[in-house]
Amino acid sequence: MGGLRDLAREDWDILVVGGGNAALCAALTAAEAGARVLILEAAPKVYRGGNSRHTRNFRCMHSGPLSVLTDRYGEDEYYDDLIRVTGGETDPNLARMTIRASEECLPWMEARGVRFQPSLSGTLSLSRTNAFFLGGGKALVNAYYNSAEDLGVGVAYEAEVTHVALSGDAFSHLSVRQGDEAAEIGAKAVVLASGGFQSDIDWLARAWGPAARNFLIRGTPYNRGVVLRDMLDQGARSVGDPTQCHAVAIDGRAPKFDGGIVTRLDCVPFSIVVNAEGDRFYDEGEDVWPKRYAIWGRLVAGQPGQVAYSIIDAKAMDLFMPSVFPPERAETVEALGAKLGLAGAKLAATVAAFNAACRDGPFAPTELDGRGTEGLSPPKTNWARPINTPPYYGYQLRPGVTFTYLGLQVSDAARVQGAAGPLRNVWAAGEIMAGSILGKGYLAGFGMTIGTVFGRIAGREAARHAA
Amino acid sequence: MRPDPIGEARRQIEICNACRYCEGYCAVFPAITVQKSFADGDIVQLANLCHNCRGCYYACQYVPPHEFALNLPAALAEARLESWERFAWPGGLARLFQRSGGAVALALGLGVALLFAAIRAFGTGEGEGFYALLGHSAMVAIFLPAFLLPLLALGVGLRRYWREVGGAPLRLADLRAALKNAASLRNLGGGQGQGCNFEAGDRFSDRRRRLHQAALYGFLLCFAATASATVMLYIFGLEAPYGFLTPPKLLGVPGGLLLAAGSGGLLWLKRKTPKELGAPSAWSAENAFSALLFFVAVSGLALYALGGTVAEAALLALHLGGVAALFLLTPYSKMAHGFYRLAALARDAQRVRAGAGDRPG
Numbered sequence: 001m002g003g004l005r006d007l008a009r010e011d012w013d014i015l016v017v018g019g020g021n022a023a024l025c026a027a028l029t030a031a032e033a034g035a036r037v038l039i040l041e042a043a044p045k046v047y048r049g050g051n052s053r054h055t056r057n058f059r060c061m062h063s064g065p066l067s068v069l070t071d072r073y074g075e076d077e078y079y080d081d082l083i084r085v086t087g088g089e090t091d092p093n094l095a096r097m098t099i100r101a102s103e104e105c106l107p108w109m110e111a112r113g114v115r116f117q118p119s120l121s122g123t124l125s126l127s128r129t130n131a132f133f134l135g136g137g138k139a140l141v142n143a144y145y146n147s148a149e150d151l152g153v154g155v156a157y158e159a160e161v162t163h164v165a166l167s168g169d170a171f172s173h174l175s176v177r178q179g180d181e182a183a184e185i186g187a188k189a190v191v192l193a194s195g196g197f198q199s200d201i202d203w204l205a206r207a208w209g210p211a212a213r214n215f216l217i218r219g220t221p222y223n224r225g226v227v228l229r230d231m232l233d234q235g236a237r238s239v240g241d242p243t244q245c246h247a248v249a250i251d252g253r254a255p256k257f258d259g260g261i262v263t264r265l266d267c268v269p270f271s272i273v274v275n276a277e278g279d280r281f282y283d284e285g286e287d288v289w290p291k292r293y294a295i296w297g298r299l300v301a302g303q304p305g306q307v308a309y310s311i312i313d314a315k316a317m318d319l320f321m322p323s324v325f326p327p328e329r330a331e332t333v334e335a336l337g338a339k340l341g342l343a344g345a346k347l348a349a350t351v352a353a354f355n356a357a358c359r360d361g362p363f364a365p366t367e368l369d370g371r372g373t374e375g376l377s378p379p380k381t382n383w384a385r386p387i388n389t390p391p392y393y394g395y396q397l398r399p400g401v402t403f404t405y406l407g408l409q410v411s412d413a414a415r416v417q418g419a420a421g422p423l424r425n426v427w428a429a430g431e432i433m434a435g436s437i438l439g440k441g442y443l444a445g446f447g448m449t450i451g452t453v454f455g456r457i458a459g460r461e462a463a464r465h466a467a
Numbered sequence: 468m469r470p471d472p473i474g475e476a477r478r479q480i481e482i483c484n485a486c487r488y489c490e491g492y493c494a495v496f497p498a499i500t501v502q503k504s505f506a507d508g509d510i511v512q513l514a515n516l517c518h519n520c521r522g523c524y525y526a527c528q529y530v531p532p533h534e535f536a537l538n539l540p541a542a543l544a545e546a547r548l549e550s551w552e553r554f555a556w557p558g559g560l561a562r563l564f565q566r567s568g569g570a571v572a573l574a575l576g577l578g579v580a581l582l583f584a585a586i587r588a589f590g591t592g593e594g595e596g597f598y599a600l601l602g603h604s605a606m607v608a609i610f611l612p613a614f615l616l617p618l619l620a621l622g623v624g625l626r627r628y629w630r631e632v633g634g635a636p637l638r639l640a641d642l643r644a645a646l647k648n649a650a651s652l653r654n655l656g657g658g659q660g661q662g663c664n665f666e667a668g669d670r671f672s673d674r675r676r677r678l679h680q681a682a683l684y685g686f687l688l689c690f691a692a693t694a695s696a697t698v699m700l701y702i703f704g705l706e707a708p709y710g711f712l713t714p715p716k717l718l719g720v721p722g723g724l725l726l727a728a729g730s731g732g733l734l735w736l737k738r739k740t741p742k743e744l745g746a747p748s749a750w751s752a753e754n755a756f757s758a759l760l761f762f763v764a765v766s767g768l769a770l771y772a773l774g775g776t777v778a779e780a781a782l783l784a785l786h787l788g789g790v791a792a793l794f795l796l797t798p799y800s801k802m803a804h805g806f807y808r809l810a811a812l813a814r815d816a817q818r819v820r821a822g823a824g825d826r827p828g
Binding site: 046053054056115117118120121133134135136137138139142145146255258260261262264318321322323324 | 503535
């Protein structure tokens with residue numbers, strides 16, 4: 001592919017802003033319909049694919065066994081699962097349409113090179129609802145880029161869109177920067193699929209508060225929300241809480257960006273969690289980890305310095321997936337506290353108080369075993385075994401941001417809504433509009449579902465407009 | 468290359484174990500996920516189980532410049548190479564022939580020179596065909612040790628391997644599983660038969676698997692041709708040369724053609740693959756090894772085609788010299804990979820058998 005100015009001279013039907021799953025689904029759909037499509041991906045090639053690079057599965061409705069999916073997963077059950085995590089903060093019509101459309105997406109994905117595999121070890125609970133990508137999200141992204149290349153779709157890497165030029169209710173061109181080069185590229189239609197703003201730490205800090213500067217960003221550093229901001233500044237209608245992001249508790253030693261799946265820590269239910277002062281602050285055994293890991297991001301974010309420490313003993317070490325960073329380890333709780341940078345005596349006192357509150361009873365790591373503490377505040381309501389078997393281990397926890405909720409409002413045809421009504425030739429797909437459906441919480445594999453469904457709709461509608 | 472191949476492979480495998488996205492590609496990942504910590508022997512087993520299909524590299528979100536800097540195919544290739552050098556007996560020979568293409572070429576030259584000298588010294592003019600050029604007992608005197616000594620050395624190496632990876636007593640079922648796996652090269656199939664990522668970047672292609680199997684089956688056919696000739700001579704008293712419709716030719720000609728196509732094709736394919744996804748220090752020796760296979764195949768075919776002409780003596784020396792070099796280098800060259808790979812597959816079959824239904828959640 002030539003330089004930016006060469007690209008600007010070509011005659012494009014559709015420009016796709018972004019290079020992840022939603023962008024690729026839009027580009028493939030439009031190109032298959034005969035449109036001339038150019039993808040503008042802000043990341044370099046090795047980091048292409050946005051947060052899709054870190055994903056691993058696709059939540060899919062199905063009325064019977066489908067590809068690697070077992071049994072059935074009906075619309076109502078799927079919708080109930082969504083309502084449970086969002087607490088009702090969703091657009092019911094868009095949500096149900098997305099769920100229904102997911103079923104036909106899976107064979108569509110396979111036909112474009114995506115391969116699925118049975119549920120990964122340690123994720124058997126998802127084998128009915130979520131189809132896992134063979135090799136993960138980057139393999140999916142690679143398959144789509146190859147299919148796009150075969151269709152003659154243009155791709156420009158390190159091409160950052162800085163402005164979407166609108167006149168009235170219509171898009172005219174994009175301002176694009178690539179290294180030292182800048183150009184204006186026009187087309188008949190544009191699909192915005194450039195993700196959320198979670199990697200713009202200043203924006204995050206303005207929205208959430210200064211504590212957000214201590215957050216880690218689990219995914220791509222390229223989702224800076226430049227296009228989202230530009231569209232909102234031009235009066236596009238928004239959805240989603242502008243102050244909120246989805247954050248989970250991850251290993252505090254993870255890189256600032258792009259740590260992805262390996263930085264997760266699943267030890268919390270089998271541990272006690274203390275803050276920098278050495279005090280416990282929440283019931284670690286409230287529910288099984290898959291149902292609780294999401295709230296711990298917020299909990300840790302509320303602690304001094306946005307940091308916490310999960311403390312276990314030798315008994316618990318084999319109960320959870322290995323972490324990428326080895327834990328701190330010591331023969332006494334005091335020594336462990338010192339290694340973690342905590343007051344050792346204080347940590348020992350917290351552990352002793354916890355141990356004294358533990359009761360005997362059966363311990364069952366994979367279910368709510370009801371083995372709670374007595375007379376402890378806050379209590380630990382399940383899996384409360386004394387921490388008394390050396391060596392002792394400790395992990396640092398910090399909030400890891402997965403995505404932001406603020407997005408562009410879209411119609412059920414993925415059309416972006418301007419101040420004075422729908423824009424004529426602007427569509428959106430993926431994280432940039434996901435807040436319409438996922439207003440709160442998170443449902444595993446649902447981000448990829450929204451991206452695929454709306455990417456395909458946006459591509460189809462844009463191609464129809466351009467034809 | 469990092470200074471400590473096993474340590475570097477361990478660092479990467481521990482990251483893989485916290486991710487597991489690649490579980491469906493090959494046998495390496497399921498073998499990783501049943502463990503939490505990895506002793507040196509575990510790393511060596513995983514390294515030899517890896518077929519270098521590279522699927523995991525292209526699917527990996529942590530490849531350089533990411534600070535986790537994962538390149539598992541290369542890390543395992545380096546650990547594998549280091550293990551072959553350690554297991555080989557005598558060890559120094561492996562360090563030479565696994566890393567230096569020049570040394571492989573030199574061995575070929577020595578083999579050919581040896582055969583020329585032998586023909587000059589022992590060519591009796593009696594007997595028919597090749598035996599007129601090189602007497603039967605001279606042939607046996609050269610090739611019996613050239614066949615048996617490498618087998619002995621390989622046996623020592625494999626024993627060391629088995630001990631290091633903690634293998635249990637071998638059962639027939641383990642061997643059968645390993646051979647079945649090798650026969651289809653399932654681990655170069657990407658998990659779903661789509662092939663590997665060798666010469667076409669992140670696109671899958673089955674070329675490498677097909678070419679490798681052409682070379683493998685071609686070699687086995689050639690070997691069977693030689694064995695059948697031995698049987699015809701010693702059991703039935705039938706002396707060479709053999710006609711086209713005899714086992715040595717019916718096996719040997721297709722075998723030679725397959726071996727030539729496979730080894731030549733692999734050489735050609737290797738020019739299109741990024742060096743840094745394997746063990747770069749083995750690059751020249753790997754190429755030289757494929758070239759040696761190609762040389763043996765083509766010289767054998769030429770010997771058959773031009774038998775009875777003035778070129779026959781020279782071709783016989785070239786071909787038998789190549790065969791001698793190939794056999795003698797087996798424990799120390801890329802040729803050894805097949806034997807260690809079989810051992811790793813057999814060991815993995817033991818793991819699967821022992822751990823059936825016993826994977827942690």
